[in-house]
Amino acid sequence: MSGCIFCQVAAGEIPATIVKRGDGLIAFRDINPQAPTHVLVIPAQHVPSLNDAKDAQLLGRMLVFARDLARETGVAERGYRVVFNTNPDGGQTVFHLHLHLLGGRAMQWPPG
Ligand code: 5GP
Ligand code: ZN
Numbered sequence: 001m002s003g004c005i006f007c008q009v010a011a012g013e014i015p016a017t018i019v020k021r022g023d024g025l026i027a028f029r030d031i032n033p034q035a036p037t038h039v040l041v042i043p044a045q046h047v048p049s050l051n052d053a054k055d056a057q058l059l060g061r062m063l064v065f066a067r068d069l070a071r072e073t074g075v076a077e078r079g080y081r082v083v084f085n086t087n088p089d090g091g092q093t094v095f096h097l098h099l100h101l102l103g104g105r106a107m108q109w110p111p112g
Contacts, residue, residue, distance in 0.1 A: 001046040006096035010044045025065050036104025037073050037080070041066050047097040050086045066101045075103030
């Protein structure tokens with residue numbers, strides 16, 4: 001979708017540190033990391049938010065992708081967090097579906 005920053009990342013139109021690609025998904029490092037490992041996983045295709053995601057298989061693939069990425073980036077054993085911020089109260093700021101994979105430090109609960 002034109003004007004969508006993550007569509008531009010997916011198209012290679014703006015630079016990003018791509019960590020993994022495949023299965024219609026792209027993982028890249030967050031520009032403002034909140035943990036030593038902070039990777040975003042997005043579908044190449046534009047979907048605004050979890051509320052709009054009709055494709056259960058896509059959501060499943062995103063989770064498997066993040067789980068595998070956690071292993072590949074070395075955070076799986078100690079642990080990590082997967083987050084879908086959704087709409088304003090959920091803290092979503094970029095309206096292209098993405099999950100955050102956060103690891104490399106102990107997380108707090110409840111989240112802010
Ligand atoms: P949200 O707040 O929507 O859940 O997450 C959006 C995330 O995208 C934020 O953590 C923010 O740091 C990250 N972000 C915003 N713009 C860019 C960008 O241009 N490049 C990268 N790599 N990350 C971005
Ligand atoms: Zn988009």
